Amino acid sequence: MQYLILVVVFLYSSMAFPNEDGSITPVRVCQVEKAKYLFRIDLANLILAKTAPVYGDARVTPFRKETSTVSQDRCVVLLKQQQVDLLYLPPKDNLLESFDYIPFDIHAGMLGYRVFIIRENDQRRFxxxxxxDDLRRFVGGFGSQWGDFKVFGLNDLPVIGAANTSVLLNMLNHERFDYFHRGLHEAWAEVEANNSKLPNLSVExxxxxxxxFQVYYWFNPSNTELKQxxxxxxxxxxxxxxxxxxxKEYFQKTVKRARLAERKTINIKYPLPQKSDNWVTEVNHTPFWVEPRWLD
Structure with missing residues (x-):
C-alpha cells in the first residue's frame, strides 16, 4: 500500500497541468436521479478534484439534461456505446467480462447490512x-435488474421483481409482497421521502x-486515462x-440510527464473481462498523 502511494505521489508531481483555458471536462453518468447515488457521485467528484492538477478540471455530469430514471441495463449499454464514461454498480459477470473496473468497494462494506421496509402494521409478524427459514414464509420485493436480485434465488427466498424503487414501494404499500430490503442509507431516507403518499410504510x-455486497466504479476499456x-x-x-x-458525513448518523448491535442478524449466501478480486485489501476486508475510527 505504501509503495503504491509513493508511486502515485511521484506521478502526481511529475505530470503536466492541463486545462489552462479554464474548461471543465464532463465525466458523463446516467445514474443521477436517486439519493442512493449521491455518495458515489460526491466521491467521484472528490477524486476528480484531487487529481485536477494532473489531469485537469473535471466533474460528474448527467449524460443528458433530463434526469429521469435510466435502468441499470440501459446504463450498461450506454457505457458500452461510450455515451457515458462512468458507472457505479455491483460486480456481475457480464460487467467483469466487458468493462474495466477498480475492485474497491465504494461503500466500504456498508451495503452488506440490510434492513427491511415493511407495512407498519406487519411489525408484529416480523x-x-x-x-x-422463518423469513422464507414472507415474500420479498426487489429490483429485477439489480446486482443482488440473485440473493433471493440462492437462499430460496420468495420474491417479486420490479424495475425501480418507486414501483416497489407502491407495490409493497398495496400488499403485493411483504418486505423490501434496503441499505442502511436507503431505508429511512426512502420511507421519509414517501411518507405523505405512502404513510403506512416504515422501517422494520x-x-x-x-x-x-460491493459497488465498484466501471469504465469503458478504451478510456484508460479515466480509469488511471x-x-x-x-x-x-x-x-x-x-x-x-x-x-462519515453521509453515513455516521444512519449507522447509529440502525442500532445494528440490537438487531437479530440473518446471514445469507451471496457469492462474489470469481474475477472480483480486491484492489486495496485492508479496506475491502475491514467492514466499516468493526473499526471504531469509522464512527468516531
Missing part, C-alpha cells in the same frame, strides 16, 4: 422471525440481513483522510 425494527485517474485519486483520498471524512 417480530417472530428468528432464522432464514428488529432484523438485519447480511451478505458481502480514478486509481490515482482513490489512493490519494484514502491516504489523506478525505474518503473517511466524506463517508
Amino acid at each position: 417480530d417472530q422471525v428468528e432464522s432464514l 425494527t428488529g432484523l438485519t440481513l447480511r451478505y458481502p 485517474r480514478f486509481e490515482t485519486g482513490l489512493l490519494l483520498v484514502l491516504q489523506d483522510g478525505s474518503y473517511h471524512a466524506l463517508f
Whole structure:
C-alpha cells in the first residue's frame, strides 16, 4: 500500500497541468436521479478534484439534461456505446467480462447490512422471525435488474421483481409482497421521502440481513486515462483522510440510527464473481462498523 502511494505521489508531481483555458471536462453518468447515488457521485467528484492538477478540471455530469430514471441495463449499454464514461454498480459477470473496473468497494462494506421496509402494521409478524427459514414464509420485493436480485434465488427466498424503487414501494404499500430490503442509507431516507403518499410504510425494527455486497466504479476499456485517474485519486483520498471524512458525513448518523448491535442478524449466501478480486485489501476486508475510527 505504501509503495503504491509513493508511486502515485511521484506521478502526481511529475505530470503536466492541463486545462489552462479554464474548461471543465464532463465525466458523463446516467445514474443521477436517486439519493442512493449521491455518495458515489460526491466521491467521484472528490477524486476528480484531487487529481485536477494532473489531469485537469473535471466533474460528474448527467449524460443528458433530463434526469429521469435510466435502468441499470440501459446504463450498461450506454457505457458500452461510450455515451457515458462512468458507472457505479455491483460486480456481475457480464460487467467483469466487458468493462474495466477498480475492485474497491465504494461503500466500504456498508451495503452488506440490510434492513427491511415493511407495512407498519406487519411489525408484529416480523417480530417472530428468528432464522432464514422463518423469513422464507414472507415474500420479498426487489429490483429485477439489480446486482443482488440473485440473493433471493440462492437462499430460496420468495420474491417479486420490479424495475425501480418507486414501483416497489407502491407495490409493497398495496400488499403485493411483504418486505423490501434496503441499505442502511436507503431505508429511512426512502420511507421519509414517501411518507405523505405512502404513510403506512416504515422501517422494520428488529432484523438485519447480511451478505458481502460491493459497488465498484466501471469504465469503458478504451478510456484508460479515466480509469488511471480514478486509481490515482482513490489512493490519494484514502491516504489523506478525505474518503473517511466524506463517508462519515453521509453515513455516521444512519449507522447509529440502525442500532445494528440490537438487531437479530440473518446471514445469507451471496457469492462474489470469481474475477472480483480486491484492489486495496485492508479496506475491502475491514467492514466499516468493526473499526471504531469509522464512527468516531
